[in-house]
Amino acid sequence: MNAEQEIDQLRERIRAADLAYYDGDVSDLTDAQYDELFVQLRTLEAEHPKLLTDDSPTQRVGTPLPKGGSFATQEHLAPMGSLESLMQAEEVGAFVERARKLLEYDGETPLTWSCEPKLDGVSANLLYEDGVLVRGLSRGDGQSGEDLTRNLLTIRNLPTQLAGKGPFPKRIEVRGEVIMSKTGFAALQQREETTSEGTFRNARNTVAGTLKLMDPRMVKRRPLDFLAFAVGLVEGVEFGTHEQLRRCLTQWGFTVAEPAGPAADLAAILAFRDDLESRRDDLPYEMDGVVAKVNEFELQQLLGRTSRTPRWALAYKFAPRLARSRVEKIGAQVGRTGAVTPVAHLEPTELAGVTVRNASLHNWALLAERDVREGDAVEIQRAGDVIPEVVRVFVDERGPDSKPAEPPTTCPACSGPLQLEGKFLYCSNIDCQAQLVGRIVHLASRRAFDIEGLGPKQVEQLVAAELVKTVEDVFALRPKREQLLELERWGKRSTDNLFKQIDAQKALPLGRFLNGIGIRHVGETTARDLASHFGTLERLRSATTAELLGVDGVGDEVAAAILEFFSSEKNQATLASLQAEGVEPLAAVRNDDGPLAGRVFVFTGGMTTMSRDEAKERVEALGAKAVNGISKKVTDVIAGTDAGSKLAKAEKLGLRIHDEDAFHQILEQT
Ligand SMILES: [Zn+2]
Known part of the structure; x- marks a missing residue:
């Protein structure tokens, strides 16, 4: 097989895995195998630069923009407007009627509409030339947007080249929404790298923050999806109807929003929206309404647009989930990474079918800015199915003794000291009970200690039964075998298997060890870089700020987090206990100077x-x-x-x- 064939084959396998990954199918490749193919492809392409093409999967992973860089602005080929947003059924009625009148529809022939969900994400405009993606812009002001190509390329269900044989349009702009599914967002929160930009308020907010990251490698780790919903400029191909367009987009490899369907009249549009609204919590994505478009493109052209919005498409929003309540108390909660955030305890309030007792206030800076106080009458909103937030304070109704809320000075869970970092307060005690489950789940995960049989459910069980009170307790479970066997779902075999797994992982590469112990801001990649730079845990522990800054991907924030982690007495004690239990990170050695070098x-x-x-x-x-x-x-x-x-x-x-x-x-x- 020559290099070209090999490259083709690798690309095909990677694309197939991407597709399976997106469809939720089980791919025949493990993550490690996928990564390996990726490296092979990149190596081959590096050896044969002539064979490197823009549509190669390797081009999905770009290099970061220079520090302090910004995204270039470029013009859309066709303007990218927004839709008229309607809240009331009567407004929708008037919109539909106006379209009928303008088209001089006689009232008997149906004017068909095509309905689909209005996704709550961030719009993007992709340009394909002869079937190959050449750039992707944000919506911007509708005339021009920011060039986010390198970040958009990391989205695995976004085709870098149109699928099928073609012929493809000479040029075509495909518009769609970049979103994060509810499960993707939940998983991200679980993994929670609460970043200093504080982007994890809700899925939409997180998508917006993610697309603006300067490092595509970080974007790649966020579970983004692209769902196509329209086209802008089109050259060399024609569509009859919006439904036909949706089918064509699907054939080209795009995902389109579901459920979708035709509506023959106003009543059908209203019914489509009501049905979707009643099911919104069960659907995989956040949506805030439905979009109805005149199905025939010819009629869309005839209707044209007002100065701001098209006359042939409308957005009919879901009812906002708002309610009035009262703040009984402002408390603090500790997240899985130690972020201590304010929470408003409310008078129990009915909101969209659930009784709400707590509302998120996100962080102390936002709390101060909104000036929410104990005793305040407030308006709360539920966006999607996340916990509600306080959106408005009725300041006029405040009593004379009302005082601004104060952030806590110690961790509400473990009374440990707190550190302010950006907008967040952190408890950095490695043994803080509130963080324990999350920390151990992370420790046991595949890219860390890789302890099979120790997932979230098992960890919660062990912590609840108090068999594990500290991270190092995981490695001292053997003497507690009898107690373990008393727990539900723990048989002799699974218990002994777990012990075996744990013992087998006590000696592990330093990079995985560093990822596992959960130093804030140190993810898998940074952990590996630190390991290969310093070689041993001891050398890393004694590193100075200047030495840390010499490592790829380590900035001021990361360096400070590492120093803080190792200077904490609690963490030092934990590391000592881990060592006493036989946990021993293996020194990372370059291939050419290890004791087994050359073998x-x-x-x-x-x-x-x-x-x-x-x-x-x-x-x-x-x-x-x-x-x-x-x-x-x-x-x-x-x-x-x-x-x-x-x-x-x-x-x-x-x-x-x-x-x-x-x-x-x-x-x-x-
Ligand atoms: Zn704590």
Whole structure:
């Protein structure tokens, strides 16, 4: 196979995985395999720059803009207006009637509309030339928008080239909404890297903040989707109706908003909207109304537009979910990353079918700005299905003794000291109970300690049963076996499996260790960079600010968080206990100076003490290479149980062969 064929094949597999990922199908690739294909493709493309094309999946991951940079502004080819927003059925009636009159419809022939959800996200305008995405702009002022191409390219369901054989339009602008699904947003909050820009108020807000990030690699980690809803400039192709357009967009590989359907008259539009409103909490995306468009493009043209909005499309909004309530008390809650945020405890209030008792106030700066006080009469709003927020204070109704609310000085959960960072107060005590579940779930996750069988449900159970009170308790569960067995759903097998898993992960690469212990602002990538820069935990712990700033991706904020983490006495004690339990991050070594440098390992057959992946990681951490196939370059073959043809081949070549015990000796000697 030549390079070109290989590149084509890699691209095809990656695209198929992207598609499966988006459709919620199980891909045949694990994340690690996906990443590996990606690296292979990037390497090949680097070796053969002539074969690199704009539509390659690798081009989805750009490089960050220079610090302090900004997005360039570019003009839309066709203006990108907004829709007339209607709140009342009568207004919709008048809109529909006006369209009928302008078209001189006789009242008997139906004027068909096409209805779909009005998504609550951020609009974008994509330009494709001969089927290839060339740029993506924000809506901006409707005439021109910011060039967000590099960030938009990270969205996995956004086609970098139109699917199908073509012929494709010479140029076409595809408009749509960038959104974050409810599950995606919930997962992000769970992972919660409460950033200094404070973008996690709701899904829409988060999408807007994400698209403005200067580093596409960070954008890539946010679960964004693109749903197409219209076209702007179109050259070389014609659509008869909006429904036809939707079908065509789908064939080209776009996702379109569902549910959608035709409406023959006003009553049908109203019914579509009422039905969707009653189901909005069950639908995967946030939406704030429906859009109805005249179905025939020819009629759309005839209707034209007012100075601001088209006469052929309307947005009929859902009723706002507002209610009046009273703030009984302003409290503080601790999130999973230690962010301490204000919360308003309310007089129980009925709102859109649920009884509301608490409202979020987001952060102390916002609380001060809105000046919400205990005793205030307030208006609260539920946006989507997230907890309601206070949107208005009735200041006139305030009593004479009313006082502004004060932020707490200690953590409400553990009484630990708090640090102010940007708009947020943080408790940085690693053992803070309020953060414990989140911290352990993160610690056990795949890119950290990778402890199988220790998911959110199990962690909550262990914490609730007080079998785990600190992070390090996870590694001291064995003596509590009997108590574990008493818990629901814990059989002998799953319990012993968990112990095995935990023991197997005690020695792990430094990067995964650093990711796992949850230093604020230090995610997977930064953790890996820190590991390869400093090599050992000890060297990282004694690093100065200047040394930290010398690491890729470490700025002032990250450096400060690292110093703070290691200077905390509590955290020092935790690290000491982890060490006492046998947890030992492996020194990260460059391939050329590790104790196993120059050696090439092949693993065959099963191992009883660790997974093959882990074994590979271990030898690589010590400077060796791990490969899959037997060749003369291989220096060491590790044969586990039921080793097959590879072993025979290795024997034939006279290679050094070790069993599992001998392998452990190799590891221990280094
Ligand atoms: Zn705390």
